[in-house]
Amino acid sequence: MRDTTAPLLDVAGLKTVFHTRSGDVHAVNSISFALEAGELVGVVGESGSGKSVTMMSLMDLLPRSAEIVGGEVLFEGRDVRGMTRAELLQLRGRDVGFVFQDPMTSLNPVFTVGRQITERLRKHMGMTKAEAKVRAAELLGLVGISDPERRLSDYPHQFSGGMRQRVMIAIALACDPKLLIADEPTTALDVTIQAQIIELVRDLRRKLDMGIIWITHDLGVVAGIADRVIVMYAGQIVEQGPVRDLFARPQHPYTRALLETLPKVTGERSERLHTIEGQPPSLGDEPTSCPFAPRCAHAFARCMTENPFRVDVGGGHDVACWWDPETGEMRDV
Amino acid sequence: MSEALVEVRNLTMHFDIHAGILRRKVGAVRAVDGLSFDIMQGETLGLVGESGCGKSTTGRAILRLYDPTDGSVKIDGVDIASLNTSDLRKARPQMQMIFQDPQASLNPRMNVSEIIAEPLREHTKMDSAARDARVRELMDAVGLNRAFASRYPHEFSGGQRQRIGIARALALNPKFIVCDEPIAALDVSIQAQVVNLLEDLQRELGLTYLFISHDLSMVRHLATRVAVMYLGKIVELAPRDALYSDPHHPYTQALLSAVPVADPEVEATRKQIILEGDVPSPAKPPEGCNFCTRCPKVMDICRKVSPEFREHAPGRFSACHLMDE
Amino acid sequence: MSDQDRIVAEAAVEVVAERPRTLLRDVWSQFTAHRGAMAGLAVFLFIVLAVSFGPFLHTIDPTYSDFRARNQGMSLAHPMGTDNLGRDMFAQVMQGGRVSLLVGVTAMGISMFFGTLVGVIAGYFRRLDGPLMRLTDLFLALPILPLLLVIIMLFRDTLRKAFGPEAGIFLLIVFIIGITSWMQTARIVRGDVLALKEREFVLAARSIGTPSYRIILRHVLPNVLSPIMVSATLGIATAIITESALSFLGLGFPSDFPTWGRLLFDGANFMTITPSRVIWPGLVLSLTVLSVNYVGDGLRDALDPHIRGR
Amino acid sequence: ERASDGQLNIIYWQAPSLLNPYLSGGTKELEAASLVIEPLARYNETGTMVPFLVDEIPTVANGGVSEDLTSITWTLSEGILWSDGTPLTAADAVFTWQYCTDENSGCAQLSNYNDVESVEALDDRTIKITFSVPKPFPYGPFVGAQSPIIQAAQFAECVGAAAPTCTDANFAPIGTGPFVVTDFKANDVASFAANENYRDPAQPAFATVNFKGGGDAASAARSVLETGEFDYAWNLQVEPEILTQMSAAGQGTVVSAFGTSVERMHVNQTDPNPDLGDERGTAAHPHPFLTDPRVSRALSIAIDREILVEAGYGSAGQPTCNVLPAPAIYASTNNDWCLNYDPDEANRILDEAGWVVGDDGVRVKDGVRLSVLYQTSTNSVRQGTQALVKQMWELIGVETELRNIDASVFFGGDPSSPDTFQKFFADIEMYTNNFDGTDPERYMGNWACAEAPSPETQWQGSNNQRFCSAEYDELVVEFGQTAALEDRAALAIKMNDMLMDSGSIIPLVHRGGVSAHANSLQGVLMNEWDSELWNIADWTRAD
């Protein structure tokens, strides 16, 4: 069955809509990207740009009000959206690990941490209770929790935020997944704890060779760990490329502005911060123009009438923009 | 440097913990534990530290939103910590606060002009026309469209809401403003707008800020001096550039090294000091130096004696036994 | 809730200073979208109007007994039939409705007043929290129905004497139902106030120097209004039901003073002779409670910021 | 044959709280206890005395009652045993008297032993009761359900203050009756079994009795008439049409019997005007208009009693014009004019008396409006009656204000409450009264001048309407000295007619008891003079 040549994950034209009482929200609009095994892709974008919804759409973990209205998700060449319920459960349980945004609420408060880890092991690895327990302790140790056997019988509220996030990672890693999706795993944490977790993930990556999608809005984190970066804006991918290339050669005005607004801890201190004026658009309708155009200093008339498609700028780097930063002119596409 | 506008001496804020059958006091959360520092006229003092280390508590105790357990806070020569209710009320206009969560700090049932006018109603005898005029003025000052005056907070974006909060804080022409993580809840693209606004206002109005944040890079951008807190205590206080280029305290060093930089080239080579373990609970701080449980340079003495916070180079204060050698 | 859903394009507003969407209007539009609640509101209003103005159209005196026309089924002259003394049921149902609704609304008013007062004070003033909550617990531990029965039995004549037969018993019943049902509201309100007190806008008001009572009036009360409103609607329903239970146990209003509960109770034995005697009071009673419940449900949804705007 | 008919199911919707009638005056307790303990003689369904534990009723004629009417001697039948097998002796009767008259016992039947000087056991079977005054009707003690004989052996420890502590005895007295208590749950259910030692070896026919209480009258009726779960239901104060409808189910029969209960209006002869302060409602201030018999007569004749009966009583009521309607020999026929509903006549009388119809339809005389405050206890039938009467009186230009007072306050007799029926701070009040047994002497004595409640008597007394006539008082005395039945009857009728003529009482309905029994139950003789269950030993089950 397995297509060895196919990428680990291949997403094409994914569209997700929320049906709300005050109308539809087009949270994800035609997202396409691919992920190779062992690769770490960082996804950045501001709040509400659709990062979480995209990832949730992949494994159909959306809330009830959401509907995937189009697109294709291939996991190792298998069509995820066409899977039966059982296959999907198997996929979620065995091959994909999720780490969610908020460690405080993502664990079930009434079950012990041990139970929440072993549950997955027993269901998907067919382990006995005792085996699962041993493995769970091993996993807790792996994510750097001391005295893991004892902590297995503790409840989530007895852990600190950083430790809970590590427990989430342990759960995600439980069945040696091929793909780990981490949704802002460190946003809620302090920098020193964030450093610990980043270190941990780097470490695990070396050991386990998983594909990782790492969502964040901290460009610094991405710069530190990612192989490739996806920049999202208003439910779309506006730019995508290898990390060094993207930081060295940002193509999209939004990416550029983002990098410019950031103050730094080292080096030159700018006198005044750059700002991006205006607000992201509301997602009530499917965009027919470039969603960034109203805030863009370089917008052309065409940007207001047509939504730019992604243009390859070489080196696996592409951008959804017609403005060419090198020339300051409209791209010839 | 100019004279001190705010003098904080031995500021201590403990929250009692009650437990047991009779709800007796069994201990205290030492949220703020004996802080002493000055804030100069017209400067921005940055206060950084990890979550739960007592930054907000410090800010609130300085403004006497909490009654401090101990210590004194002089603002412009008046000891705020010991004023009675009515004198405190009279002293309020000169000190104001901007809050972390722009959504939570605005009453959802009041419209913008009511929110901004509230301090005016409390402290001035302006008639409603004068108040309206002043509200307009303030809205202009913080860059809010006057047409929004009768809108409700939920109709604004985060950055706009924070501007409303700032306008409210400015209404009474304060001298001193505590900014409690005013940008933490905002998106990167919006943070810059607010920070620039704060800077502009400081320049125009000669304000003094206590800028609380855990974003070290933003503090670097904004502050003139920076204080680093750990578990209820200031471990290091120094002028900005000195602190960032040459941190003395091991915690400051670790903190600075942990901040990721948005540049893959730098990141690839950056040396990080990874701290082990979690921050101890402020209810049960370790014996000796508070940082001794995680400090990479820990010595025996650190586990026994709490280091003194003192100035060991001009303008550079810290609390570490390493400095005492 | 993320910011996104509420953002208004700045550019558009620059030009038109449009009428602001107030919170109230948001709630209202949300409420109108709740079909059950709208139906409930319509039914409830209809019943209120009918009992208030019905007697002007259907002018038979509810106490007039036309002995020859007793135990009649529904007819044009007596749309809901007559009782065993030949009194017109329709007139009695309307008369009873006035009382029942008044009982519901007044008792609810009393209980909301006390509940809110105690809840706000307990939640806001730390020092009073303990004593007030103990008091609430104490009231919660009182066996309401038994005590209600006892108190009514004991004091109804004293009050009757003081205020006249109808007003006296009315005051007693309403007061007792009110005074014994404020505790839940107090608890809910206290919880909300405790949370509100930690919200930064209250802190902001304090940093401005707003005195406590104005903080309560300006910042706290308006924000606890929604749970109070929801309790209030449910309170009406409960009070009406409680009154009818009292009537059943023979301790409600006197037998010459119709309420829906009383009519239902008096008519119960005639169920098989003149079904209209129980069907109508039962129907309006249930409809009222039902509609009020639906309105409460709708209000809850409309006031919940997490449901709103989704 | 004894115990051959299985179980008898009786429902009393007011459940008995104990089975010792001396500690509770309630009918439900009396009747439940009547299955077990018996008096020397009972009244039958016609109000005639029948011997139970004796062979013969003592009279002056047979020498059982002394000539001077101060003593009566009863002789117990031979061989009567208590249900525990011991013989019944005269000492038990003596004990019973001592038990009830002990000062600390709070005996509810004390009035049955009024004027008793001594009770002696002349021998094992002979009981002599001596009175302090001549008793023309000496059948108070040990006659009727109110005064049964309890076993001395069982209650010996329970005299005086100890009476309430003897729960076992109070819940399960040993008796001579057809049944014995096997289990008693207060206010709920009593279980009885046939008494092995009952004097008639063939009785009772039922082996056990399940005596259930609780609920309301309508559901009790339903359980006999519609669902057939019970054989006998007592006191079915239910709207008549409901009973009629239930009977249609064919499971049971409604039976009724009439005693002496009369639903009546008392017409206040004193002025209840609150402005009078302490003298309110006293003889010092006669009522402004109700002392005029013509007004009262008009009010009476303007009431359609048939409708009142039909609306509230059905077969349990008959229109009456006498406050003493029974037994038959005492019933007057001189007042039957009132049965004839005649509003025109009423109008005529009032016109004649000088009451002129005013602009608002209410009659006025000398500036006084013919407006009355009409009070009664809270009860749906009474409120129905009030409403109907109010309308009837409106037709003759009488304005009526209605008031009802909770029964426990109204009848409670608390001197500090202004709302008791004795204070009578109203113009008209309505309730039911009756007398135990068949002798009206004490009852007719109720309306002597001295019986009027007043501040001096702490508002105690039975002459609630404050009727006062020297002539009547003389008749009361005479009654107490007359022995011959015919003479007593003539006196009683005369007194009744005096009361009626004075207009101080307007009788409305002669009320009877209504019960229902299953069609399969035979031998029920509905009796209002004694316990309804008086002849339960004779009851049998038809197949």
Added chain:
Amino acid sequence: MFAFTIRRLLFAIPTLLAISFIIFAILDLAPSDPTGNLPLTIPPEVRAQIRSSLGLDEPFPIRYALWLNQFFINEPLNMIEGWTGWTIGDGERLRVTSWATRSPVVDLIVERMPQTLWVVGMSQIIAILIAVPIGVISAYKQYSWFDQIGTFVSMLGFSIPTFFTGLVFIVLFSVHLKWFPSIYDTNHVIDSWSSFVFQIKQMIMPTMVLALATAAQLSRYMRASMLDNLQQDYVRTARAKGLSERVVVTIHVLRNSMIPVVTVIALNVPTIFGGAIITEQIFRVNGIGQLLIIGIQGADIPLVQTLTFIFAVLIVMFNLIADVLYGILDPRIRYE
């Protein structure tokens, strides 16, 4: 957790004392007269004598102290004696005595407890069995037709007074269909299959009336609580672990949703006792509710005082149980 429980227990004592005083005082102020219901043929002197034999003459504080002593010391001692067969002291103690039955109030209550407990207990169990699935399904399929109908039915159940439902039941099932007896037999003993069947039959109507009213309310709580929890992040985590929907709902969500519901159930129990007053009256279950009504009607003050107070004790006790249950179910509280 332990300290918490003990603390609550200690708080219960002053609460109960205060309540006992309130109850005693209210009833004592009552202008009620135990002889008020006696036939009018009983003359006033006799009434006065009956009143004094009931001990109504003592002043208020003495009667209160006496009652407290009887209730808190004598009665418990009696019970202990009854259970163990020991004799403590001389065994002669003044007990709280009912005026109407002249027997110890506690004995009456003990006699009536079984009926009440049977009916109330069964109705609670049935109510839970009905309400939980309805609540769960309604929440899981929010706004589906099932949910809409469930909402409507439960609100209907809430809005029809129990006395009315009870009567309809009787007319329907006893009179017309003759399925169930309309009168509860408190003497019935279960000793065979058929007597068991009879017991079930006679319990069906009263329990159903109570259960329906309770279930109506419970299912609303259950639904709300489920809705709350279904939105929580941990549900998404559970789904992401590849657990089936059934496991997610019945294990993860249900367990969390039950926490508030269980306390609602516990807190509801005393109310149910109150509600049972009406049901008992209708079906003549003659439990403690009916005892209370008779006591009130007959102005049997000691009985009413004691019963009301027992209700208060029940409420306080179930409050305590609710708190403890909360702790047991919710580890966040357990480890406080």
